Amino acid sequence: MYMSGFGNGFETEALSGALPIGRNSPQRCAYGLYAEQLSGSPFTAPRASNERSWLYRIRPSVAHWGRFEPVSTQPGSPTESVALWRSAPDDAPMVPLAQMRWNPHPIPDASIEGTTFITGIRTMTTGGDVSTQTGFANSIYTITTSMVDEYFYNGDAEMLFVLEHGNVRFWTEFGVIDAEPGEIVVVPRGVKMRVEVPAGPARGYLCENYGGAFTLPERGPIGANCLANPRDFLTPVAAYEDREVPSTLFVKWGGSMWQAGLGHSPLDVVAWHGNYAPYKYDLRRFSPVGPLLFDHADPSIFTVLTSPSETPGTANVDFVCFPDRWMVAEDTFRPPWYHMNIMSEFMGLIYGVYDAKPDGFLSGGVSLHNCMMPHGPDANAFESASTADLEPVKQEGTMAFMFETRFPQRVTAYAAGSPRLQQDYAECWSGLQKRFDPERP
Known part of the structure; x- marks a missing residue:
């Protein structure tokens, strides 16, 4: 079950009467619970951007705490691959200046290699600095095995998951989120969770946002409707675990992964209220707008969520999707135009065909067009679009997305050395011939 609305003040309880009425921290909480506030913004942030929730839990978070040690990344250790989950600033050598594209990362065979969320992250690009809470890290995840008696929270970043293959269950301390390909899930910084794959292996994309929390973009002249509508964002209702079993808590903090042993599940929130909580959104509910007569609107009209920076109109990270839509503009080259951009673009394909790259850009793949x-x-898309009959055409069965950022994106050593890197990507433009003829207007 879910509650709808973006940034609302929600309240939910798994046991009747667990939420105190009229006060946040009563002298004695119902059911012997502890009151705890989780703040996602400074206490003095303006009301519009102030984020916090009150949690009523079996144990406070200080009791979900053991002696933390760095997670081993030594060759041969079960967590060796955690070394491939990188943070900014990354120390990888600079790659040669080029446009880059990768084929999909293969999903491991679960019978041979059990990959959990913790061991299944492969970071592709980073930018900014995690210690100054600016920038991002963009990764691919592959998961074949559910976390069992393992839990995680990210102290460095808000996490935006884009599901491409396979369903994923996010068992968070706020409740359960079940998501499928075509949906996104946002888990705020500091929220504990367990990641499960109830129906087989899963693959998708992950953006760790170090900066300001994702929020809905301003619509400007578009007005009150279209783009992503607040009612379509779903937040879970309260659910809790009361399990006394040996467990492990993983924490990503300061760009490193840490772990500690626990004697119980930390997903023990019986009730909560506030506006700082995880949520999901179905990208197929995005209501696109576009040019109705001629020419192009900027791709910012496809922005679903934005992480603002201190510079108005310049995003730390924008999340943009390209869904089904009608193409109706006359005397217009309809695909995205040729351009160079101050922003840098990390792009993925969830399903279908992307109109500007009908060949070689595959579901689960990645492209990077840096600042x-x-x-x-x-060349094929140019030729087709230049000669097409400009009747109304519906772009159907497609969903691409982009993480766009003001930061140049530094390619990790893993991504630069990946056998899935398309060494011949730039050849897709080699067929663009000189067409200039001063004698033919």
Whole structure:
């Protein structure tokens, strides 16, 4: 079950009467619970951006705490691959200046290699600095095995998951979120969770946002409707575990992964109220707008969520999707135009075909067009769009997305050395021939 609305003040309880009435921290909480506040913003943040929730839990978080040690990344250790989950600033050598594209990361065979959320992250690009709470890390995840008696929270970043293959269950301390390909899930910084794959292996994308929390973009002249509507964002109702079993809590903090032993589940919130909570959104509910006569609107019209920076209109990270839509503009080259951009673009394909790259850009794949790197439709897309009959056409069965950021994106050593890197990607533009003829207007 879910509650709808973005940024609302929610309240929910798994046991009747667990929520105190009229006060946040009574002298004695019902059912012997502890009151705890989880703050996602400074206490003095303006009301519109102030984020916090009150949690009523079996044990306070200080009791979910053991002696933390760094997670081993030594060759041969079960958590060796955690070393591939990187943070900014990354110390990988700079790669040659180029547009880059990767084929999908293969999903491991679960019978041979059990990969959990903790061991299944492969970071592709980073930017900014986790210690100054600016920037991001963009990764691919592959999961074949559910976490069992293991829990995790990210002290460095808010996490935005884009599901591409397979269903994922996010068992958070706020409740349960079940999500499928075509949906996104946002888990705020500091929220404990367990990640499960109830129906087999899963693959998708993960953006760790170190900066300001994702929020809905301003619509400006568009007005009150369209784009992502608040009512379509779903927040879980309260659910809790009361389990006394040996467990492990993993914490990502300061760009490193830590672990500690526990004697119980930390997902023990019986009731909560506030506006700082995880949520999911179905990208197929995005209501696109676009040009109705001629020419292009900027791709910012496809922004679902934005992480603002201190510079108005310049995002720490924008999350943009390209869903089904009608193409109706006349005397217009309809695919995205050729351009160079101050922002840098990390793009993925969830399903279908992306109109500017009909060949070579695959579901589960990634492309990177960094700051001031020229890019645009490949030669086949240009030829097709230049000669097409400009009747109304519906772009159907497609869903691409983009993490766009003001930071140049540094490619990790893993991504630079991946066998899935398309060494010939730039060849997709080699067929763009000189067409200039001064004698033919």
